[in-house]
Amino acid sequence: MFTILIFLSSGLFLGWSLGANDAANVWGTAVGTKMIRFKSAALVCSIFVILGAVISGAGASHTLGKLGAISELAGAFTVALAAALSVFWMTKAALPVSTSQAVVGAIIGWNLFSKSAIDMKALTKILGTWVFSPILSAIVAVILYFLVVLSLKVWKVHLIRLDGFTRMALLAAGAFGSYSLGANNIANVMGVFVESTSEIFTSINFGSLFQISGVQQLFFLGGAAIAVGVFTYSKRVMMTVGSGIYQLSPITAFIVVLSSSIVLFFFASKGLKGFLVSHNLPSFPLVPVSSSQSIVGAVIGVGLAKGGKNLNLKVLGRISLGWVATPVIAATITFVALFIVQNVFGQIVF
Amino acid sequence: MLFNRAKTVEANIDKYLDNILKAALVFDQAIKDYFEGKTENFEEKTEDIKKLESESDDVRRDIKHTLYKELLIPDARGDVLGLLESLDDVIDTAQTVLIRFSIEKPIIWEPLKADFLELSGTSTKCVEEIVKAARAFFREPSNVAAGLVKVHFFEHEADKIEERIMRKAFDGDFIEKFSERVHMRYFAERISMLADEAEAVADRLDIYTIKRTV
Numbered sequence: 234m235f236t237i238l239i240f241l242s243s244g245l246f247l248g249w250s251l252g253a254n255d256a257a258n259v260w261g262t263a264v265g266t267k268m269i270r271f272k273s274a275a276l277v278c279s280i281f282v283i284l285g286a287v288i289s290g291a292g293a294s295h296t297l298g299k300l301g302a303i304s305e306l307a308g309a310f311t312v313a314l315a316a317a318l319s320v321f322w323m324t325k326a327a328l329p330v331s332t333s334q335a336v337v338g339a340i341i342g343w344n345l346f347s348k349s350a351i352d353m354k355a356l357t358k359i360l361g362t363w364v365f366s367p368i369l370s371a372i373v374a375v376i377l378y379f380l381v382v383l384s385l386k387v388w389k390v391h392l393i394r395l396d397g398f399t400r401m402a403l404l405a406a407g408a409f410g411s412y413s414l415g416a417n418n419i420a421n422v423m424g425v426f427v428e429s430t431s432e433i434f435t436s437i438n439f440g441s442l443f444q445i446s447g448v449q450q451l452f453f454l455g456g457a458a459i460a461v462g463v464f465t466y467s468k469r470v471m472m473t474v475g476s477g478i479y480q481l482s483p484i485t486a487f488i489v490v491l492s493s494s495i496v497l498f499f500f501a502s503k504g505l506k507g508f509l510v511s512h513n514l515p516s517f518p519l520v521p522v523s524s525s526q527s528i529v530g531a532v533i534g535v536g537l538a539k540g541g542k543n544l545n546l547k548v549l550g551r552i553s554l555g556w557v558a559t560p561v562i563a564a565t566i567t568f569v570a571l572f573i574v575q576n577v578f579g580q581i582v583f
Numbered sequence: 584m585l586f587n588r589a590k591t592v593e594a595n596i597d598k599y600l601d602n603i604l605k606a607a608l609v610f611d612q613a614i615k616d617y618f619e620g621k622t623e624n625f626e627e628k629t630e631d632i633k634k635l636e637s638e639s640d641d642v643r644r645d646i647k648h649t650l651y652k653e654l655l656i657p658d659a660r661g662d663v664l665g666l667l668e669s670l671d672d673v674i675d676t677a678q679t680v681l682i683r684f685s686i687e688k689p690i691i692w693e694p695l696k697a698d699f700l701e702l703s704g705t706s707t708k709c710v711e712e713i714v715k716a717a718r719a720f721f722r723e724p725s726n727v728a729a730g731l732v733k734v735h736f737f738e739h740e741a742d743k744i745e746e747r748i749m750r751k752a753f754d755g756d757f758i759e760k761f762s763e764r765v766h767m768r769y770f771a772e773r774i775s776m777l778a779d780e781a782e783a784v785a786d787r788l789d790i791y792t793i794k795r796t797v
Binding site: 389391394397483488 | 794
């Protein structure tokens with residue numbers, strides 16, 4: 234078990250950094266503007282991230298599995314470590330970075346190193362989703378913005394009471410956002426380990442009531458790592474988000490968080506996909522997307538709905554740069570890391 | 584819990600705005616009483632406005648205390664308190680003007696009487712409109728702008744009446760002493776100050792409303 238934990242440590246570290254950074258996307262404004270206390274946010278966030286990961290995490294993880302079925306634990310460890318290092322290095326260099334894009338780049342690095350064929354269909358699906366997710370976020374944000382403005386006009390609620398409703402809405406949107414984050418992004422944290430740990434984590438049955446599969450146990454660990462990241466490090470990131478980068482009012486923050494959460498949920502929910510497919514409707518591919526880019530998309534959406542005065546084209550440029558730069562850097566680091574782990578430490582990586 | 588506290592603060596804000604409105608109406612009535620020579624009624628109204636002013640101060644302090652203690656509306660708290668404080672200047676001005684009338688007892692010059700009553704009425708309308716706009720700020724921010732237009736209109740009207748009174752006082756020959764002419768100018772300026780204060784609130788409210796827009 235100890236060896237497994239050591240090998241899982243790189244994934245758990247990715248989980249920790251996801252909790253520290255991405256939780257701030259969901260809760261930053263609410264906590265930064267003092268609408269919700271950090272402790273309440275951290276508690277709700279942790280519970281819902283774990284629930285999302287365990288209940289709905291399998292879909293997006295399956296797509297990553299298609300891109301590269303990493304069968305050896307040491308290989309999975311190296312891929313997750315290389316992804317984590319890419320995120321760390323790019324964050325240090327102040328480059329736009331997303332864990333989702335780093336993990337995909339790292340898996341491609343593994344494919345190249347192991348000379349495995351890259352599933353181009355899966356790759357195209359993933360790349361298309363990256364471009365589409367911020368756009369969809371912006372569209373959802375525009376729709377929600379007009380709905381909120383209209384309902385406030387009709388409702389005529391007093392400012393003080395509106396404050397209470399906004400807090401409740403932020404808490405609900407935050408819980409949903411955390412669930413979606415766990416569901417969509419657990420694939421980044423634990424996705425690469427699914428194949429290599431399939432024999433280690435076996436199903437646990439609770440009588441005939443319910444069963445926790447091996448993957449769900451793995452995702453629970455990843456979810457717990459995210460929760461630790463939330464509790465230990467996300468507060469300062471939340472304060473920065475809340476008071477710095479995106480200066481949003483609590484109501485706009487609600488719109489932004491809800492839009493981004495809906496989009497993350499679209500790309501994670503097997504149930505929704507099944508429902509859409511069964512009704513012959515176009516369905517969303519289950520792919521891990523960047524929560525930060527989804528948030529930025531929603532902020533741009535709100536800006537457009539307000540008349541487009543706040544549109545910052547530099548931000549769009551930086552997002553596009555991230556689509557290309559992150560996977561390339563992560564793939565390169567993975568390739569080098571796999572070479573070292575294989576040849577210096579004598580581990581089987583594929 | 585949260586909504587119970589919200590209800591109390593809402594009720595207090597409504598009470599505060601009611602008091603400002605009452606103070607403006609009492610002010611207008613007091614000026615009428617003064618110019619009609621009903622001194623006793625005038626003094627009664629002056630006492631009424633003092634009570635309203637003191638009660639409003641208590642209500643405002645209560646609102647401030649609750650907003651900060653209960654961490655309500657963290658993003659708009661400063662603006663709400665700024666609005667209430669600037670409205671307090673309106674009621675303070677109304678009180679000060681009546682006290683000055685009570686102490687200095689300016690002479691009622693018949694040619695100026697109608698103008699003073701008109702000035703008082705217009706300044707009062709200005710306050711009525713700013714109170715309406717302040718109410719809209721809390722419930723229907725989209726209606727604030729229309730109210731502010733009226734405030735600016737009445738303030739401008741008050742300025743014109745004020746100027747008319749000063750010209751009449753200085754150009755006419757019905758007031759002999761220069762000091763009495765200055766006294767008329769002083770009271771015209773004071774009554775008009777009520778409209779000026781309302782306009783100062785309007786300027787703040789304009790910004791607060793932009794900030795409140797979703």
